Amino acid sequence: MAVLRIGLLGAGVIGSAHAAVLQQISAAMPGCLDLTAVADPDPSAGARAQAAFGFQRVYTEGHALLDRERLDAVFVCAPTAFHAAYVEHAAERGCAIFCEKPLAMSYAEGAAMVECVERHAVPHQIGLVLRFSAVYNVMRSLLDNRNLGVPLAVVFRDDQVFPIRGVHSSPWRADRALTAGGTLIEHGVHDLDLLAWFFGPPVWLQAWQRNVAGHPGVEDYVAVELRFANGLQAQLVNVWHDMVQRPSNRRLEIFCQRGFLASDADFLGDLTCQFGDEAEGLLAATEVLQGFQELLPPSMPSALREFAGIAYLVQDFAFVEALRNGHRPQPGLEVGLEAQRLAEAAYHSAATGRGVELASYFPTTPPSARP
Ligand SMILES: NC(=O)c1ccc[n+]([C@@H]2O[C@H](COP(=O)([O-])OP(=O)(O)OC[C@H]3O[C@@H](n4cnc5c(N)ncnc54)[C@H](O)[C@@H]3O)[C@@H](O)[C@H]2O)c1
Incomplete structure (x- = not known):
């Protein structure tokens, strides 16, 4: 099978995370990938990525790359404001x-963007990485396969430091010209997608938001109440605080009529379970990892399976495998669009003080600046 030539646009936190796992995939599957070129306007970021991951060429401008x-595939890992132009350019070049x-x-x-990638018939995947988390896959499998009864309530809490300091030291995150918004769209979008992945599309939501840090249009607290077709009610709280030592945290609790699942880990960790009486x-965590490994495709080499607790590795392996086998990668950009719709419905609800019926909410104009 031909080697896949890979380009990386943006070599910051997440671009480097992708490059690291692609390097690992390449080592486990020799001749499968070629880390061809990286682009970052910060020459030191490009040079670091080249030194660390072996990209052959470095650019300071992604469109020039x-x-x-x-290229056969490109990873778009620049700040959010640059995603659309890069995706459209790569699609025109016939690049996955x-x-x-x-x-x-x-x-x-x-x-x-979705219309463009479909028109150019290029394979596409969105970075909703929680779909590749060990603990959430095992939870989802328990929901599907154990007799837990009717899902009654979900409580989902997600907090991290405002990502302009600490691990995510990204000044652009506080600039509404470069970011799509604050904690809900830039972080909680994972959580909205996870809830839809677990329980199907929500039918209604209501939301509340605050902006305490004071970066215009970049909120740091959002609470969303969602209702699903089967009556299930979920509460999601997203917080960006200012405690640089506090790690990024998620706690997910699922209450069913005859079952309870909870985890404080979002990738790999212990899972609390209670079944019936x-x-x-x-x-x-070791049992969670084992359970997840059983759900992985048999084609995954054992040198990668043992690292299946690294969700980014599993995610990028899935993308590479889909390209190698001519399958449609999952989740595609249309799944990212649906999560974006839910986030914008939440912003609309918070701005108007009213609930939103989701079947008929399709925003046609960009959301106005948030307080
Ligand atoms: N899936 C996840 O878990 C996850 C985690 C973090 C970030 N993200 C997303 O990834 C994207 C990047 O976030 P990050 O945390 O890596 O940010 P970052 O600040 O760590 O890195 C961004 C990098 O992009 C570079 N850059 C700026 N403008 C560019 C351009 N026009 N072309 C190419 N590179 C450019 C910057 O110099 C920097 O090196 C954002 O959309 C963010 O929301 C996803």
């Missing part, structure tokens, strides 16, 4: 696209 290189979340600066912009039990 797309024009000059013959992995685009980081959130898809776009607005639902309208994202809809044009049994006592509460714990699946240790």
